[in-house]
Amino acid sequence: MMNALIKSFGYAWKGIVVAIREQRNLRIHLSITSLVVAAGFYFHITAVEWCILLLSIGLVIGLELINSSIENLVDLVTRERQPLAGKVKDIAAGAVLIVSVISVIIGLIIFLPYISTLG
Numbered sequence: 001m002m003n004a005l006i007k008s009f010g011y012a013w014k015g016i017v018v019a020i021r022e023q024r025n026l027r028i029h030l031s032i033t034s035l036v037v038a039a040g041f042y043f044h045i046t047a048v049e050w051c052i053l054l055l056s057i058g059l060v061i062g063l064e065l066i067n068s069s070i071e072n073l074v075d076l077v078t079r080e081r082q083p084l085a086g087k088v089k090d091i092a093a094g095a096v097l098i099v100s101v102i103s104v105i106i107g108l109i110i111f112l113p114y115i116s117t118l119g
């Protein structure tokens with residue numbers, strides 16, 4: 001039972017590592033995430049602000065992983081150029097884009113008031 005649980009964490013970790021290795025966008029999101037977390041510590045943002053920030057980060061990174069998974073699934077189904085294959089990938093990428101744009105807006109709403117006190 002415990003063994004199976006540890007094994008499934010291992011598989012999930014393997015998936016995360018391979019996605020980071022293969023997906024440039026994921027690496028970009030992770031770099032931005034570290035900057036945002038550093039800014040959170042620097043400005044001593046509130047507990048509620050941390051929760052909102054962590055939710056956004058989880059959504060972006062989680063969706064990016066699902067997007068990578070869908071890309072691989074499409075490539076498994078066909079390596080040929082097919083409009084439907086492109087559509088599936090583009091819609092999944094669209095999901096990541098929407099959540100990313102909303103996260104940037106959330107980041108601005110949280111950090112702009114702190115940044116404005118710097119000057």
Ligand SMILES: Nc1ncnc2c1ncn2[C@@H]1O[C@H](COP(=O)(O)OP(=O)(O)OP(=O)(O)O)[C@@H](O)[C@H]1O
Pocket residue numbers: 071078079080081082083084085086087089090093
């Ligand atoms: N099998 C396919 N058929 C049609 N369009 C595709 C296919 N695979 C990818 N595309 C299009 O290319 C975009 C990029 O896809 P992806 O990130 O998987 O790169 P890729 O498979 O390396 O494609 P390319 O080599 O042409 O850049 C997709 O959003 C989609 O618009």
